[in-house]
Structure formats: C-alpha cells, structure tokens
Amino acid sequence: MGVKIIGTGSYVPEKVMTNADLMKLVDTSDEWIITRTGINERRIASEEQATSDLAYPAAVRALEAANINAEELDGIIMATVTPDQPLPSTACLLQKRLKNTKAFCFDLQAACTGMLYAVEVAHSMIQSNKKYNKILVVAAEKLSYITDWSDRNTCVLFGDGAGALVLERTESEDDSILATSLHADGSFADILKVEAGGSRIPMTAELIGSGRNCIKMDGREVFKLAISAMEDSCREVMNENGVTSSDIDWLVPHQANLRIMNMVAQRLKIDSERVYVNVNRYGNTSAATIGICLDEMIRGGMIQRGQIVLMTAFGGGLTWGSILLRY
Ligand SMILES: CC(C)(COP(=O)(O)OP(=O)(O)OC[C@H]1O[C@@H](n2cnc3c(N)ncnc32)[C@H](O)[C@@H]1OP(=O)(O)O)[C@@H](O)C(=O)NCCC(=O)NCCS
CATH class of the missing domain: 3.40.47.10 (Thiolase/Chalcone synthase)
Structure with missing residues (x-):
C-alpha cells in the first residue's frame, strides 16, 4: 500500500x-x-x-x-x-x-x-x-x-x-513519498530563537516591550548553514532514490530568502525555471511556506500527477530536511 x-x-x-x-x-x-x-x-x-x-x-x-x-x-x-x-x-x-x-x-x-x-x-x-x-x-x-x-x-x-x-x-504499491531526510542540531539553538515566554523565562509585562518574546536571528550564520544543510539533505533523498537533478520536475524550497533558494538550486544543478518562488509575495511564513507553494502549484496546474517534486526546508532548532515526492 x-x-x-x-x-x-x-x-x-x-x-x-x-x-x-x-x-x-x-x-x-x-x-x-x-x-x-x-x-x-x-x-x-x-x-x-x-x-x-x-x-x-x-x-x-x-x-x-x-x-x-x-x-x-x-x-x-x-x-x-x-x-x-x-x-x-x-x-x-x-x-x-x-x-x-x-x-x-x-x-x-x-x-x-x-x-x-x-x-x-x-x-x-x-x-x-x-x-x-x-x-x-x-x-x-x-x-x-x-x-x-x-x-x-x-x-x-x-x-x-x-x-x-x-x-x-x-491500495496500490505506489507511494508518493519516495524518500525523506529529517535532521536537527540543538547546539545551534541560540542563533534563531524566541527566548522568552516559556517556562525558563516566563512572560511578564516588562518582557513584552523588550523584544525578548520575539524572533531573534543571527541572519548571516543562518544563511551560511541553511545553504549547505538543504543541499546535503536534498542529495540524501536523491541518492536514496537514484534520482538525478535532471529527473526533478520541481524544487520547492522553504521560502526564506531568494538568494538561499538560488544557491541551493545552483549547487544541485536545477535551473531556475524549475524552482518555485513566492517569497516575493508572502515573505517567510515559517512552516507554512511549503504548504502554500504546493497548493498554488497544484491548483495552478504546474505540478502534474506523476511529476517528481523535491521539497527542502531549514529553520530554528536548528532543524532541516527534504522530502522527495512523486505527486
Ligand atoms: C537576514 C538576511 C536577509 C540579511 O542579509 P545579509 O546579506 O546577510 O545582511 P547582513 O546580516 O550581512 O547585514 C548587512 C548590513 O545590512 C544591515 N541591515 C540589516 N537589516 C536591514 C534592513 N532591513 N534594511 C537595511 N539594512 C539592513 C545590517 O545592519 C548590516 O549593516 P552593517 O554591515 O553596517 O552591520 C540574511 O542573512 C538571511 O536571509 N538570513 C537567513 C534567513 C533564513 O534563512 N532564515 C531561515 C530560517 S527562518
């Protein structure tokens, strides 16, 4: 099944x-x-x-x-x-x-x-x-x-x-999820965080105005790590499935930064026409980006049944991963 x-x-x-x-x-x-x-x-x-x-x-x-x-x-x-x-x-x-x-x-x-x-x-x-x-x-x-x-x-x-x-x-043997690779490295917890508002630093009136209950990020560091991590996890799922760059119909990356997406695609040798981008319209909506992309692409008739879609994401934790899908 x-x-x-x-x-x-x-x-x-x-x-x-x-x-x-x-x-x-x-x-x-x-x-x-x-x-x-x-x-x-x-x-x-x-x-x-x-x-x-x-x-x-x-x-x-x-x-x-x-x-x-x-x-x-x-x-x-x-x-x-x-x-x-x-x-x-x-x-x-x-x-x-x-x-x-x-x-x-x-x-x-x-x-x-x-x-x-x-x-x-x-x-x-x-x-x-x-x-x-x-x-x-x-x-x-x-x-x-x-x-x-x-x-x-x-x-x-x-x-x-x-x-x-x-x-x-x-009931068919045909599974849409061809391969997955999920990773995390908690030793980088500090470079992308909301530090207050939980059990360690409970919310107080003073904290609300301090910004410590908001996202803080070392953007430069996250930028560097994101590119290699997404590239590596994409390669993992491609290798596991014997799929090469030319077999990928669509790369659907987490929408955080166009430069990150372009660099991941370049390293994987996936040309820009096969990379879906909507970060220009919505910015980074965290976990939601890939779901919004998939919906726009499927409703727009861009992703057809049988096509190979490579999804990859990176975020706080740090967490990252990729899924290779045959739609
Ligand atoms: C945040 C990000 C866009 C910053 O771009 P960058 O090219 O790395 O820019 P830098 O951090 O090197 O900052 C360059 C300069 O621009 C300034 N700057 C930062 N934000 C700015 C803004 N909104 N407008 C104008 N200048 C800004 C900085 O203060 C810095 O100035 P300085 O050199 O005088 O210190 C980029 O690092 C990024 O996208 N990071 C990863 C985000 C991500 O992938 N998140 C995924 C998980 S959610």
Whole structure:
C-alpha cells in the first residue's frame, strides 16, 4: 500500500504589508529588502485572527479539493511555532471548528521545517497502522505576533499564512513519498530563537516591550548553514532514490530568502525555471511556506500527477530536511 496527497489548500490574510510600509517603521529601503531577500510584500493577520483562524480556511480548501468530509479524518497534525494558546493544541481547536470527533490531534514544532516533519510523521503513521487512512497536515503561522517591529534585521523577513494537505492510504504499491531526510542540531539553538515566554523565562509585562518574546536571528550564520544543510539533505533523498537533478520536475524550497533558494538550486544543478518562488509575495511564513507553494502549484496546474517534486526546508532548532515526492 502507498500514501498519496489527495487535496491541498492554503490561506493568507488579506492585509498586505509592503516594503514601503516597513520603511515607515524601521530604517530600511525597498531596494535593500528586495536585493538581500527577494521580498516585495507579506501578509499580516488582523489582531482578531489567531493561528487556527488561518489554518481553518486552508484546511477547508484542502478537504474540498480532496472531496472528503472533515469527519472522515483519522488524524490532524498541526505544525506551528505560534499556537493559539499553550493548552490545548491548535490541532484540537481546529478539529472543533471542523466538527470532527474521531481524529487524533496534536501540534508539532520544528520551526520552518515543520511541514516536512509533519508529512513524514503522518506518512509513517498511515504506513504503520491500518486504523489511519486519512490524515490532515496543516502548517499555520502568525509570525507577526512574535516579530519585533523595531528590529530591521528580522521584521522585514516574516509574514503570516497557512498551508494544508490531506494524505490518504491507497491500495496500490505506489507511494508518493519516495524518500525523506529529517535532521536537527540543538547546539545551534541560540542563533534563531524566541527566548522568552516559556517556562525558563516566563512572560511578564516588562518582557513584552523588550523584544525578548520575539524572533531573534543571527541572519548571516543562518544563511551560511541553511545553504549547505538543504543541499546535503536534498542529495540524501536523491541518492536514496537514484534520482538525478535532471529527473526533478520541481524544487520547492522553504521560502526564506531568494538568494538561499538560488544557491541551493545552483549547487544541485536545477535551473531556475524549475524552482518555485513566492517569497516575493508572502515573505517567510515559517512552516507554512511549503504548504502554500504546493497548493498554488497544484491548483495552478504546474505540478502534474506523476511529476517528481523535491521539497527542502531549514529553520530554528536548528532543524532541516527534504522530502522527495512523486505527486
Ligand atoms: C537576514 C538576511 C536577509 C540579511 O542579509 P545579509 O546579506 O546577510 O545582511 P547582513 O546580516 O550581512 O547585514 C548587512 C548590513 O545590512 C544591515 N541591515 C540589516 N537589516 C536591514 C534592513 N532591513 N534594511 C537595511 N539594512 C539592513 C545590517 O545592519 C548590516 O549593516 P552593517 O554591515 O553596517 O552591520 C540574511 O542573512 C538571511 O536571509 N538570513 C537567513 C534567513 C533564513 O534563512 N532564515 C531561515 C530560517 S527562518
């Protein structure tokens, strides 16, 4: 038996924040942001919208595309670093909105690599236990809530959004997930972090204004590590499957920085026409980027059944990984 993606969905908030808008907040320029990152604009959730409010429309669209009802889901896995609240999981809150009563539900935190981790977990659960036929994987982030809007090093990079997909057991041997490689190295925990707001440094009124409850990143260091890590993990899944660069129909990289994506593609000898990019429109939406890309590409008819798609991501933890998919 195999596992297939039977539906995808995505959602981004309506509010557009342009580089010009950011120039009113911090000392930056449209030219700097575009040349260093490739980002023109990003979407920002409203104050009333929590992460599950972004996840819900993405999930509904994925269920509609899969042509199934929410009550058919056996599991819901939510990848996020911005849960609605510490308890219960955002997956449980989404389950309630979807009116599903039988699915297991949990959140998974692997920062920007969250979607790939969640797909691997869902895939392994379906493969290893006949009870699980259909699992909804959602990656949703309200990063604007943990962004320091006075820090030009980070605030120009991030945006809000959600991507979702439904994985289903199939009777055919043909498995869509050809190979996966997931990695982490906690010794680099300090170079990309939100240090306050947990049990070590609990939230206080003073902390909220200090920026310590927001994303801090050593951008230069992350940049260097991201390129080699994504290249290596892409090679791992390609070698495991005997696939060469010319066999890859699409490279779908985590959308953090256009220069990183271009360098990974160059090293893998994948030409730019086969690299999907939407960082210009949404910035870095952490775990959600790959889900949003897949949905846009599948709905737009770019990814066809049978094509080989290489997904790769890198983020806080550090975490990184790749999945080779035959759609
Ligand atoms: C953040 C990032 C865009 C910065 O680009 P960079 O080319 O590395 O830039 P640097 O950090 O070397 O900074 C260069 C200069 O621009 C300045 N700068 C930083 N942000 C700026 C901004 N928004 N506008 C204008 N200048 C800015 C810096 O202060 C620095 O000035 P200095 O040389 O006087 O100190 C880039 O490092 C990056 O994308 N990192 C990885 C992000 C990532 O992949 N995350 C994935 C996990 S989420």
